[in-house]
Amino acid sequence: MTRSLDALRSRRWFAASDMRGFAHRQRIQQMGLRREDVLDKPIVAIINTWSDLSPCHAHLRERAESVKRGVLMAGGMPFELPAMSLGEVMVKPTTMLYRNFLAMEVEELLRSLPIDGVVLLAGCDKTTPATVMGAVSAGLPTIFCPAGGMLSDRHLKRGEPARSIGAGTHTRMFWDEYQAGQIPEPEWIKLEAKMTRSPGTCNVMGTASTMTSMVEALGLALPGATAIPAMDAGHVRMATNCGERIVSMIWDDLTPAKLLTRGAFLNAAAVQMALGGSTNAAVHIIAMARRAGVDLSLADLDAMGRQVPVLANLFPSGDRLMEDFHYAGGLPALMNRIRPHLSLGEMTVTGRTIGENIEGRESLDDEVIRPLERPVSAAGALAVLRGNLAPEGAVMKSSAASPKYFRHTGRALVFDSPAEMNKVCADPELDVDENTVLVLRNAGPVGAPGMPEWGGLPIPKKLLDRGVRDMVRLSDARMSGTHYGSCILHISPEAAVGGPLALVRTGDLIALDVEARTLELKVSNDELARRRADWTPPPRPVTRGFTRLYQDHVLQAHEGCDFDFLQGDDSSPEPAIF
Template structure:
């Protein structure tokens, strides 16, 4: 194997004068690449999740070109490569099923190819965690560039948010308060530019998390996809990755326990998606850092939600950017001693230095000086005999009156059972009932689909009911809202207590006390367990079998057990 010049991986392919080095260089030259590009300059991989089947990422080709310009300006060489793209809106049964598969694609693509550093082009919900998880296992110098949110939706004189508007309008239509024609008319108004959801859904949450942990440059979270400054940020990122390679600053130098704590507090302050807890635990696991659901509850508890953004609040991501963006939120936390200001970032500055000059230009969007949206935000982690390994709820998106509630269960065995019966006029349900959905967790769906935000029974909607307690082992879209308990672990398909709930069982939710209790004795539950059988898997071969056989539960980030940890980026054996 050729010696790595300057310690760079790429020189194991391109350095030297032997047959193998010549082969590697010669084939690259057929793209019109100047030979001196292989003289030891930093080689940067641009990992692109562009796909026309992933509408949130369909503009990433342009951003890749901007990154390349930055790399060239800084004296590096850039090569773009594709990986599996996960489009939340179209992939079935759910994009989450393939997050871990895509991470394997990313990891092996990075390890197998001659790159010294990598820029991850992300956007749609699962593309961010999958790329970061894969890159974390290799631990090269890494920068994240998100695609950015869409422009605000505009419909009949009002701002409407992608996702959030769908859930609300769908309930209005089922309640008879909105015509199907008006619902269809809103369709084109919700997504009127390139980019991801402009609500604080999972895409915007994860873009914020990348900025909060220091893997992305300032304003990565909120700059709109079609704003010229998104291109500028991409070009700056291209320059900066070359600097990181020259200084050998790896992902593990940036993402530490302290930066993860910063992200948890930022997530609480922005009212971020419940999906963040799964993705960040999985990313931490790849870097061999300790991060648990209890950390999310303890560190994020009592952090006020100051971002007035849908689905928790009023505004949208475009407004957030104009108000000053995530640096304003981070400065708010820093000034109150709630952020580790000495944490490193890919910009070369510490978090404290990076946000020091942030200004708030709209104190109704970012309530840094006024009354917060919610005094205690964050993600609450519940425990009890219904979820021994935990379940989560997003208080900022829930109904205050339902945060302490006791009611009888109305049970749906799976999503098909729910769809078949939820609008049955004879369904025995009242506004005090607790809707329970089983077998939609990591193994059960499979893939843990975003079906936890169950629509309410139409007969109750017509009575004016707009929220109920809902419990499942599923996830929900970050754009959704309501008093919804998610990620119950162990899941029903793994024999968790959720599998044993029957119609009429009394369930108590107490968010303040972090309790989720099924008012059924242990003796009765043990008796029910004797008659429980695991559901048949959806597929018995291929990737889905691999997934079901190896997936971890929600409290461990839903990664595959054999993917946890760093495997490094040692240069593979040469076949030539």
């Protein structure tokens, strides 16, 4: 124990002998608690993103009780604080619109209340970066308790070997087959009812598992925590351990500022590449780094993508699921495999370094966590492309794309909205072939608004019927981490603020070279200048509320899509009463 009781932040509320201190103690006792429960113990917040409409977090009410048990066992006093729950599928128009909202809520909850440390209960896509961003800005000792992945399903067809299936990637695969008439209606209805068998996040290496794994790599979660299935008894024990550990972190004043160095963020980037992680991580890790005052850019991510091969054989880059990854040793085993690419001296929530945490943690299944000499993909999980079409960068999940498109030139087919795109792509007479480059614009942070996951553009029905399952597709949108294909995303600056994507016309030639990291619009500078002179920004019909605030202050994709007024690690003053 390195801090005294009087050094705790909560003492400013509860230890004072004035009227305010009296009132604070009075109100605590109003809830049936004892005076000494808040005077003699550190106060722990449990930020819970549970909701009845968030299936990924449906179990977090129970996990909060496990965290409380751990806090009490360690001599702390827990208080559960509900926060906005961003259940990915249900929230419209996109959870990304509200990531910064949740980050602000977490920061203000921690800043305004008598809190000494915090356990974050989250996991579904945007909840992980949002809660971490808010906690980092608040600056209190923080530990992340991941929601865990859902249980896997088995797809059985007579005469064929059984295969594991899950949410996200398989949904998209089965949908394409259903559209092409390869899955009959009765089977489709059965798939709908059984593919998602329990609470928990998507059980592929989508955005949820990517982000929770990166937070573990940052040192903010217990070793191995992120791969434990949501319904595993070990998940309950892990939650209890989080509650117990945060109390020690409070006494040691082990804050995010002491953990989140540039080396820690580069470790997280290395893990993203080895996992074949979601392209969404490119936005979130930059946002988190900027909150911590750490300089991190797309160039850093691209450099790491060239160095670290994909070793995790997980959908959508591989063919296994998160349960398999857990049984194979989870993230500590994967990180041990990429030790040469890690900064091993970075401190973590355990009070030990990342190198100490992963020491001796070996892979138990070399088909799930591949050795360096036999990667799932040597192409890398992420490529950052630049050129006259993406002067500030665009990203591509090269490990889940078709190699035949790594060097490709095709004629553009441009859409200004998803509604237009879906209508046109359903036309059986559409002038399109597999070499066409599909382009969707006005889908970025400002244009959509919120940068939805529209980037997995649909294959036109005409081509699905011919057996085509991939094409080159460009957008200023994001793509679900569960998706796959030759999709170029996050084109920055976006079309709605005048980025070059706004100037593309159907019939223009677009050239992609993944190895050279280039994305070029084959139109002369003079012609582009003429088009720019004729361009006008699209209207912004929203005039009030959070969406208006978002459009006015959101940064571009290469900057992390945080708000311009939330950058840096300077904390705001404590509440004015102090």
